[in-house]
Amino acid sequence: MKVLFNSEILEKSEVTIDMEDRGYQFGDGVYEVVNVYNGIAFTLVEHVDRLYRSAEEIRLNIPIEREEVKQLIVRLINENSVKNGSIYLQITRGVAPRKHQYDSKIKPLLIAYPLPFSDVSDVQQQGVKAITAEDLRWLRCDIKSLNLLYNIMIKQEAHEQGAYEAILLRDGQVTEGSSSNIFIVKDDTIYTHPANNYILNGITRIKLLQLFHQKEWKIKEQPVSKQFLLNADEVFLTSTTNEVVPITMIDEVKINDGKPGSFTRKIQQAFTELVK
Ligand code: PDD
Numbered sequence: 259m260k261v262l263f264n265s266e267i268l269e270k271s272e273v274t275i276d277m278e279d280r281g282y283q284f285g286d287g288v289y290e291v292v293n294v295y296n297g298i299a300f301t302l303v304e305h306v307d308r309l310y311r312s313a314e315e316i317r318l319n320i321p322i323e324r325e326e327v328k329q330l331i332v333r334l335i336n337e338n339s340v341k342n343g344s345i346y347l348q349i350t351r352g353v354a355p356r357k358h359q360y361d362s363k364i365k366p367l368l369i370a371y372p373l374p375f376s377d378v379s380d381v382q383q384q385g386v387k388a389i390t391a392e393d394l395r396w397l398r399c400d401i402k403s404l405n406l407l408y409n410i411m412i413k414q415e416a417h418e419q420g421a422y423e424a425i426l427l428r429d430g431q432v433t434e435g436s437s438s439n440i441f442i443v444k445d446d447t448i449y450t451h452p453a454n455n456y457i458l459n460g461i462t463r464i465k466l467l468q469l470f471h472q473k474e475w476k477i478k479e480q481p482v483s484k485q486f487l488l489n490a491d492e493v494f495l496t497s498t499t500n501e502v503v504p505i506t507m508i509d510e511v512k513i514n515d516g517k518p519g520s521f522t523r524k525i526q527q528a529f530t531e532l533v534k
Contacts (some may be wrong), residue, residue, distance in 0.1 A: 259338060259371060259372065260334060260337045260338050260371070261334075261369065261370070261371040262275050262330050262331070262333075262334045262368065262369065262370035262371065263367075263368075263369060264322070264367065264368050265322060265326065265330065266335060267316065267330070267334060267337055267424075267510065269459065270371070273369075275367075275369075276353045278353050278355060278356060279350050279352065279353050280350055280351040280352060280353070280354060280360065280364075281348065281350025281351070281404055282300065282350075282398045283356055284358070284407035284408075284418070285403065285404040285407075286316075286318075286350060286351045286360070286404070286511055287316075287318070287348055287349055287350030287351060287366075287401075287403075287404045288312035288313050288318070288348070288349060288401065288402050288403055288404065288405060289309075289346065289347060289348035289349075289402055289404055290305045290306075290309045290346075290347045290348075290402060291305075291307045291344050291345070291346055291347075291373070291498045291499060292344060292347065292498065292499050293310075293329065293344045293488065293499065293533075294335055294340045294341070294343050294344045294345060294372075295342060295344075295356050295533045295534075296341060296342065296373060297336075297341050297471065298306070298335075299331055299332065299335060299345065300390070300533055301461050301465065302328055302331060303328070304330075304461045305347075305401045305424070305461060306324055306327050306328055306331075307324070308402060308459075308461065309327075309347065309349065310324060312401045312402045312484075313349060313402070314458050315400075315401045316403070317365070317403060318328045318349065318351050319362075319365055320349055320366060320368070321365065321366060322368065323425040323467075327368070328463060330370070331345060331347065331370060331474075334370055334371070334372070334463065335372075338371075340454065340456070341374045341382040342375060343370070343372055343373060343374070343375040344373045344375075344498065344499055345370055345371070345373070346351060346370060346371060346372075346373050347368070347369070347370040348368075348369055348370070348404060349365050349366050349368045349369075350366060350369075350404070351364060351366055352364040352365045352367050353367070354507050364388060368463045373499075378499065378500050378501065378503065381422060381493075381500070382473060382500075382501065382502065382503055382504075382526060383502050383518075384504075384506075384518070385503070385504035385505065385506035385517065386422035386423065386495075386503055386504070386505055386506065387420065387421040387422060387505075387506070387507040387508070388419070388422060388423045388424065388435070388493075388495075388505045388507070388508045388509075389415070389416050389419055389421045389423075389424050389425070389426050389508070389509055390424070390425045390427055390487075390508060390509055391412045391416075391424045391425070392426070392427060392428075392430070392524060393426035393427055393433050393456075394408050395408045395409070395426070396408060397455055397456070397534040399433070399434070399455060399456055399457050399458055400453070400454065400455050400456075400457065400458060400459060401458075401464050402458055409436045409437060410436075412424040412426070413436040413437060416436065417443060422503070422505075423435045423436060423437075423438060423495055423520070424436045424504075425440055425487070425508065427484055427504075428456060429479035430483055431451075431482065431483060432451060432481060432482050432483075432484070432487050433451050433457050433481070434451060434457040434458065434460075435495050437497060438460070438495035438496055438497040438500060438503075439451075439454060439457065439458070439460040439495065439496050439497065440494075440495055440505075441464065441466075441493070441494050441495070441496065442482055442486065442487055442492075443488045443490060443491045443492035443493070443494075443519065443521045443522070444486065444490050445490070446476060446521075447476040447477070447478055448470060448475060448477050448478070448521075449477075449478050449479075449480060449482050449486075450467075450477075450478075450479055451461065451479070451480075451481050452479040452480060452481070453479070453533055458499060460496060460498075461498065462497055462498055462501065462529075463496055465529075465532060466496060466502075466525065466529065467479075468534065469525075469528055469529075473528075476534040487508060487515070488508055488509070488511050489512070490513055491513075491514055491517030491519060491521070492504070492514065492518075492520045492521050492522050493505040493508065493515065494525065501529055501533075502522065502525050502526045502529050504518035504519065505524045506518060519529060
């Protein structure tokens with residue numbers, strides 16, 4: 259496997275990570291996951307822009323130009339002959355003796371490599387179970403930070419309970435999933451949490467909202483309560499790697515008849531056309 263290491267493409271065996279990298283010690287960095295369809299990175303511009311935005315928010319200056327990052331990702335895809343799959347991309351503040359404050363002169367480390375292909379066609383087809391949990395994350399969920407402790411804790415909890423995702427609730431309102439955005443369909447209106455500091459503004463979310471606007475489907479970017487969620491006509495999650503996955507049961511309560519709904523099917527179809 260070939261790995262992007264700053265501006266170089268190296269063999270994985272040639273890559274070493276310093277134990278004093280602040281990403282390793284503090285989670286001091288940001289990341290992206292980009293999907294590849296037929297050898298082409300989908301919404302690469304949006305992902306790279308979000309990476310720069312996240313980096314700016316934590317005052318990390320990416321030393322490589324945006325254009326170059328995009329070109330390097332394209333090269334990485336080609337050199338690994340990725341046809342369908344995804345690319346993981348992260349930038350950390352760099353290496354320095356361990357202390358909380360940092361010197362602005364340390365050199366950030368950009369790493370990217372292909373993730374193993376994960377087949378989500380079954381979950382997309384059949385739908386999944388979810389649990390709800392309190393959203394105990396910090397208040398800057400808009401930053402795609404490497405700090406994912408609560409996200410992984412609650413995802414693990416979901417999996418141990420036989421569920422696929424944990425839907426987070428802050429002050430009784432649905433924010434998002436542990437690694438996805440959540441959409442709720444009720445009476446022909448699609449609800450999702452507004453893009454503020456309580457959620458990560460997913461690229462899949464953005465693309466779908468654009469599509470819903472084009473199709474003149476009714477959208478309300480507003481939080482909904484747990485009761486509303488459980489009484490929904492349809493619920494689905496979205497993310498780069500999952501695309502659109504129906505949620506058919508939440509906390510052992512069936513959503514509608516417990517089967518993927520027709521709206522979700524239409525949205526899955528529309529998304530497939532988008533990536534073609
Ligand atoms: N996660 N919200 C959270 C908390 C996420 O971690 C993700 C994605 C999303 C969806 O964003 P997007 O549509 O841009 O993928 C929303 C990635 C895929 C991950 O951590 O693997």
